[in-house]
Amino acid sequence: xxxxxxxxITGGAAxxxxxxxxxxxxxxxxxxxQREHQARVEQWQREDRHRFTERKQEIYSDLxxxxxxxxxxxxxxxxxxxxxxNAAVRLEKWANVHDDVLNYPEGQQHINLLLSKAQLVSExxxxxxxxxxxxxxxxxxxxxxxxxxxxxxxxxxxxxxLTQLVDVMRSDLHITQ
Numbered sequence: 001x002x003x004x005x006x007x008x009i010t011g012g013a014a015x016x017x018x019x020x021x022x023x024x025x026x027x028x029x030x031x032x033x034q035r036e037h038q039a040r041v042e043q044w045q046r047e048d049r050h051r052f053t054e055r056k057q058e059i060y061s062d063l064x065x066x067x068x069x070x071x072x073x074x075x076x077x078x079x080x081x082x083x084x085x086n087a088a089v090r091l092e093k094w095a096n097v098h099d100d101v102l103n104y105p106e107g108q109q110h111i112n113l114l115l116s117k118a119q120l121v122s123e124x125x126x127x128x129x130x131x132x133x134x135x136x137x138x139x140x141x142x143x144x145x146x147x148x149x150x151x152x153x154x155x156x157x158x159x160x161x162l163t164q165l166v167d168v169m170r171s172d173l174h175i176t177q
Contacts (some may be wrong), residue, residue, distance in 0.1 A: 053173060056121050060169045063114040063129055064162075070111075070136050071162060075155050077143060121172075128168045132161045 111133060119126040139153030170176075 059117045066111050074139050128165045
C-alpha cells in the first residue's frame with residue numbers, strides 16, 4: 001500500500017509545476033513585449049531622423065546661402081575698394097545695390113528667421129551660424145565707417161568660419177566626407 005502522502009506530494013508538485021510554468025510564460029511575454037516596444041521606439045527614431053533630415057537640409061542650405069552671399073558681397077566690396085580710386089563713391093554704389101546687408105536690422109529679418117529655424121533643429125548649428133553672422137556684421141559696420149569697429153575685417157577668417165559651419169551642419173546631418 002502506498003502512503004497517503006504520495007497523492008498529496010504529487011498534487012503539490014503538479015500545482016507547483018503549473019505555477020512555475022505560468023510564471024515562466026508571464027515573464028516570457030513581458031520580455032517579448034519589452035523587446036517589441038524597444039524595436040518600435042528605435043523604428044520611430046529612425047523614421048523621425050529620416051523625415052526631418054530633408055527639412056534640416058533645406059534650412060541649412062537656405063541659411064548657408066544667405067551667409068555666403070553676404071560674405072561674397074563684402075569680399076566683392078573689399079576688392080573693389082582696393083581697386084577703386086574713390087572708395088567712397090564705390091561704397092555708395094555698393095550700398096545701393098546691397099542695401100539689405102547694410103540696413104541692419106531691417107535687412108536681417110530673413111537671416112533671423114533662418115537662425116530661428118536652425119535653433120529648432122540644432123542649437124550647435126545655430127551657435128556656429130551666429131558666430132559667422134557676428135563676424136559679417138562687424139565687417140559690414142566697418143565698411144560703413146561705423147565707430148563700433150576699429151579694425152578692418154578679416155574676410156578670410158570669415159570664410160574659414162563658413163567652412164566650419166558647413167562641417168557642423170554635415171556632422172548634424174550625419175554626412176561623412
